[in-house]
Amino acid sequence: MKLLMIEDNESVSEMMKMFFLNEEWDVTFEYDGKDGLDQFLASPDSWDMVTLDLNLPTMDGVTVCREIRKVSTTVPIIMLTARDSESDQVIGLEMGADDYVTKPFSPITLIARIKALHRRAVLTDDTDKVSNEIDEAFDVITDHFKMNTKTREAYLDDQLVEGLTPKEFDLLLTLAKKPRQVFSREKLLELVWDYQYFGDERTVDAHIKKLRQKIEKVGPQVIQTVWGVGYKFDDSGVGE
Incomplete structure (x- = not known):
């Protein structure tokens, strides 16, 4: 995995460097918001993951x-924040982050x-590559959807629902495949985010x-x- 970590706290970066090395990931560290963005923009398609601190010099994480989302709607982004404020987390998710x-935090939690x-x-990418031709068949068909x-x-x-991020599409697909079935936030974290024990339910609420x-x-x-x-x-x- 090729990962870009934009984090101004060098002690955090040094701590994570050991864990990333253990995973044998190719990681680039940037300590300034604008420098991190420039690093990403230099080769947008080469990155598999971005971790992004909320509070950064020169240009904040939001x-x-x-700006990353203007170039890539698919690269996964995890926002790191020292503020345990729901509004900050929701703003980050609304700007296009997939998680926060x-x-x-525990390094093991971040790695997970x-x-x-x-x-x-990867699963989404593999699905998209099954066919090089556009298949007009729909996988989910309900009364109006x-x-x-x-x-x-x-x-x-x-009517096309425009601008869905990969995570929003996966969330909608999970719900629409089983109309009228109620999913708890914990179950959605497990099915859509693969989180079983360490997910935060507010992630679901923000995406919904x-x-x-x-x-x-x-x-x-x-x-x-x-x-x-x-x-x-x-x-x-719908339509009544």
Whole structure:
């Protein structure tokens, strides 16, 4: 794995360097936001993963994340933040980060998060490469909704839901494959993020919020909250 770590705390970088070396990953360290962005932009397609501190000199992590997403919608990004504030974490996720880890963190936890996110990215990439031709067949078809996992497109009453990130698409696919089934946040972390014990439920909530905003641009809401339990997909009431 080729990883770019943008982190201004050199002690954190030095600590993680030992763990990355043990994994035999090819890691580049940058300590300034703009320098990190320039490093990524020099070869956007070469990176398998980016870990990004929220508080960086010259250019903050949220801005760096937004600029990376303008170039690549697929590279996995993990935001590192010293602030345990829900608003900061949601902002990072809304700018395009796939996950966040709050400092101080266990190196083993960060390694596990990176591996889980990378596994999902590889599986998605392998699915996209199954066929070089666009397959118009839809893998999920409900009353008003359909999804194609090869083109990574979702339609509500034939209107394309635009701008879905890889994680948002995977989350929507997981829900839509089993309409009206209620999924807990813990189960969604396990199915979509591969987190079983160390995931944060707010990751799910932030992605659901962005997903709903994109769906509502083309039609009625199909993701419903089941209070005290989790979320479900239900388009049976669309058009009524």
